[in-house]
Amino acid sequence: METAQQPLQSVVWAGDHLDLLDQRLLPEEIVYLALTTAEDVWEAIRHLKVRGAPAIGIAAAFGVYLGVREVSGDAEQVQAEINRQADYLATSRPTAVNLFWALDRMKAKADALLTGEGLRDGEVLKEAMLSEAIQIQAEDEETCRLIGEHALTLLHDGIGVLTHCNAGGLATAKYGTALAPLYLAQERGWNVKVFADETRPVLQGSRLTAFELQQAGIDVTLICDNMAAMVMSKGWVQAVIVGTDRVAANGDVANKIGTYGVAVLAKAHGIPFYVACPMSTIDLNTPTGAEIPIEERNEEEVTEGFGKRTAPRGVKVFNPAFDVTPNEYVTAIITEKGVVQAPYGENLRKLFG
Numbered sequence: 025m026e027t028a029q030q031p032l033q034s035v036v037w038a039g040d041h042l043d044l045l046d047q048r049l050l051p052e053e054i055v056y057l058a059l060t061t062a063e064d065v066w067e068a069i070r071h072l073k074v075r076g077a078p079a080i081g082i083a084a085a086f087g088v089y090l091g092v093r094e095v096s097g098d099a100e101q102v103q104a105e106i107n108r109q110a111d112y113l114a115t116s117r118p119t120a121v122n123l124f125w126a127l128d129r130m131k132a133k134a135d136a137l138l139t140g141e142g143l144r145d146g147e148v149l150k151e152a153m154l155s156e157a158i159q160i161q162a163e164d165e166e167t168c169r170l171i172g173e174h175a176l177t178l179l180h181d182g183i184g185v186l187t188h189c190n191a192g193g194l195a196t197a198k199y200g201t202a203l204a205p206l207y208l209a210q211e212r213g214w215n216v217k218v219f220a221d222e223t224r225p226v227l228q229g230s231r232l233t234a235f236e237l238q239q240a241g242i243d244v245t246l247i248c249d250n251m252a253a254m255v256m257s258k259g260w261v262q263a264v265i266v267g268t269d270r271v272a273a274n275g276d277v278a279n280k281i282g283t284y285g286v287a288v289l290a291k292a293h294g295i296p297f298y299v300a301c302p303m304s305t306i307d308l309n310t311p312t313g314a315e316i317p318i319e320e321r322n323e324e325e326v327t328e329g330f331g332k333r334t335a336p337r338g339v340k341v342f343n344p345a346f347d348v349t350p351n352e353y354v355t356a357i358i359t360e361k362g363v364v365q366a367p368y369g370e371n372l373r374k375l376f377g
């Protein structure tokens with residue numbers, strides 16, 4: 025799926041360091057940071073320089089390699105450091121399961137080489153970690169393309185789509201999850217009108233989604249989060265499609281704060297609410313949304329903005345970065361293996377075979 029204007033890549037392996045697009049500076053500045061240590065990657069994830077569940081997992085995978093590449097010793101000594109670096113990177117953010125999925129995959133790869141193939145050479149193991157991180161990124165690009173193909177079967181030429189936050193190329197290896205079908209629709213010459221919620225308080229919608237889609241030449245209208253109801257009431261939206269950071273085994277969906285409200289509005293207006301995600305975002309080990317850890321972030325994200333303080337000093341602030349949409353509001357979950365509908369408990373388990 026080649027589009028005229030490909031979205032910027034958020035994570036780029038540069039041969040001996042990681043070039044990472046500092047998404048905090050978008051849309052005004054396009055700045056790539058050269059990361060050389062696991063600490064650099066931890067800090068980039070924590071402070072949303074890189075964000076979006078798949079992109080976080082990809083960055084963390086490279087972070088494991090950056091964390092062990094200077095270590096000397098045999099394979100067992102290097103494996104111990106791999107596990108230590110993975111456990112450290114796992115503390116950067118709590119909600120997006122792709123972070124833990126990617127780190128577990130790096131640890132499992134090392135374990136398979138040592139126990140399965142009897143690897144003893146530490147240098148070979150380090151190179152295997154780099155290869156695995158590169159593989160994770162390459163697989164995510166293909167996964168997002170497939171998600172786009174399946175999602176497109178639910179949309180049509182001339183449709184109005186509303187999305188919340190950014191689940192585009194900036195949140196993944198390329199193409200995105202929720203935005204993937206929009207790029208594909210453009211390639212097919214469809215006329216799709218997108219309404220992008222600005223997504224307070226960090227404004228991923230206005231800063232990132234509106235930026236990505238405008239760069240791609242896709243018809244996007246930016247709205248404040250509190251305008252979604254009116255836009256739906258005017259009949260301008262025929263589908264909502266969002267990404268997610270973790271889908272529980274029963275189909276409850278954790279996503280950017282405000283998503284639950286959009287899902288309730290969609291139901292109230294009889295509009296389908298679709299969630300697009302790779303299987304790596306589906307966490308069968310978390311039974312329901314109640315068990316998904318919800319990250320709370322600094323109050324300054326809420327009280328500072330537009331270059332000045334926008335709230336009285338000392339006021340109490342609640343700043344959850346995510347909320348959970350109960351599965352009964354989810355029309356379908358779109359993955360690289362196809363579209364999943366309720367009953368989610370049974371059908372998500374089937375997805376994994």
Ligand SMILES: CSC[C@H]1O[C@H](OP(=O)(O)O)[C@H](O)[C@@H]1O
Nearest residue numbers: 075076077191195267268279280
């Ligand atoms: C394709 S995952 C995108 C997902 O990640 C965002 O969260 P954050 O920007 O805080 O990393 C948001 O929940 C998006 O839906």
